Amino acid sequence: MTLAEHLPILPIVIPALAAPAALLVMRRSRALGIGISIAACLAMLGAAIALLVVSADGTITPYAVGDWPAPFGIVVVADRLAAIMLTLSASLGLLALTHAVLTRADRKGWHFHPLLQFQLMGLNGAFLTGDLFNLFVFFEVLLIASYGLMLHGQGAARFKAGVQYVIVNLVGSSLFLIALGLLYALTGTLNMADMGLRVAEIAPADQGLLRIAALLLVSVFALKAAVVPLHLWLPRTYAVSTPAVAALFAIMTKVGVYAIIRVVPQVFGEGAGAAAWVPAPYLFPAALVSAVIGFAGVFVARSLSEQAAYAVIGSTGTLLIAVAGWTADSLGAALFYLVHSTLAAAVLFLVADVVARRRGSSGDSAVPGPAFAARGGVGLMFMTAAIAATGLPPLSGFIGKLMILKATAASPDWGWAWGGILGTTFIGVIGFARVGSAIFWKSTGDDLSPVASQRRADLAAPAIALLLLAALSAGAGWVSAYAGAAAAQVVDPAAYVAAVMAEVRP
């Protein structure tokens, strides 16, 4: 067996080994622990890019863990969609890590680096698994790590938000298990490819149960994605988290979106008989309301981090408006916007941190404070991040929103979709302009409080993230072509089933 054959499992194995290694050596040498953490992130990025290249021609690579064939064994599946998500999570992990190390946020509590690695392990596992129960397990892995990371740095505000966050997610996990139990009782399998084949044969008497299971499952994913009305936990949690952690959490809501994109066409798609597209009618209105509530939150937010948290809700809503079309076109647009909006949200959190560090006691609240060092430069950074988050040209958000508008034009609800997306963009622009002008243009004339940081190193991570966004805009043609191909693969479950179940076919 060569390393190339084990490629699909590497994004899970690397952080699983790096986390305990970092934990052990951190006691002796902090620098070595950071080194292990960075090396693991780079290796994950390498593996993700290799998978991106391998999957480029449409190959679906199943990896049977322990060589037990699907559907009896656990199977890990790498396709275009998984490769895109893996590359995104590795890049974001590296970005959050860089920011935490440069701003020394990782020293404000214990075990930042091992927890970050476990978080990435959970994310990568959720993107790769081809099995619903393992999806639950990897959700738990990433959630447990996220509890630790969310409370990193401590403080009463974090504990207040943390209790809510943990309890909401525990309830979500219980619902996830109930949905899984129902689906297993009905289909007798947990493998997604196999389940997709078997839901079509379910007796009419059991259709009601199947619908309940499908809707419960999608509700749980919607809870993770913070879709209205399941979004209430998000703003407080993200706004009080350590900013580097919040930047990493930008991908956590996208895990919910990813799970919806993966499971609904695969299990409840065209071939599902009477239960085909059960969750579809509920998704579009929820997405529309999420976009409106998210950007309304951007409009009224009292601090930059709160604004970034609401921007996450708004962008997830916009994303799901595209997903709710369920065509290859609209899913392709959604995937492109997913990559963009994750990076844009991360930049917003990082810039909020940069501002908070420089303004001393005023923090990142949206009120005029004393003038601070490098205000012009940071202001420019905030403006670029705001342009990215709202989707104005020339950055990739504009391209993403344009693609979504084009893809939804054919659907019967196009009026609502266009009105929602264009209206929320407008509200978002005004919201960012209001906060930006209060922080960067007005000043109270007081002297800067002495605790404010003047270090330039904290500008590095947001600058890199902005460069990534610029690269995404420049390479939009290539990325959108890849996203479109990934979407075409998602809406064609037959190829996925053929690849995963190949080994048991007589």
Place this chain on the structure above:
Amino acid sequence: MSYEFLLASAIGVLVAGGIYLALRARTFQVVLGLTLISYAVNLFLFASGRLVLNRPPIWNKAVAEYTDPLPQALVLTAIVITFGMTALVVILSLRSFLETGSDHVDGDTVPCDGQDGTAGSGGEPPQP
């Protein structure tokens, strides 16, 4: 009374009690409620492979029929995870109570029934 009815009603009662406690919005009650719900979920998962009496889940020369072994593996995983999570949420709510001086899940000031009110002040944490 059939076995199915017993199991279904047990799950129903556990869930009902769990939801009632979880909606009390005080961390201790919520933790208890979540524990009840997770017991119900484990029973439910166990039942998802159909209820079969006196059949082994593993291979045995003497018998021809088996019970489904997969739900048992699922329940084991679910128990391990929920056990860990319960431990975490107990510690977290204790720490949050010491940190914020309130055992309300909002962490905000709430009048405490039958106490002198210091616990809800949000200032000095009360001595445990």
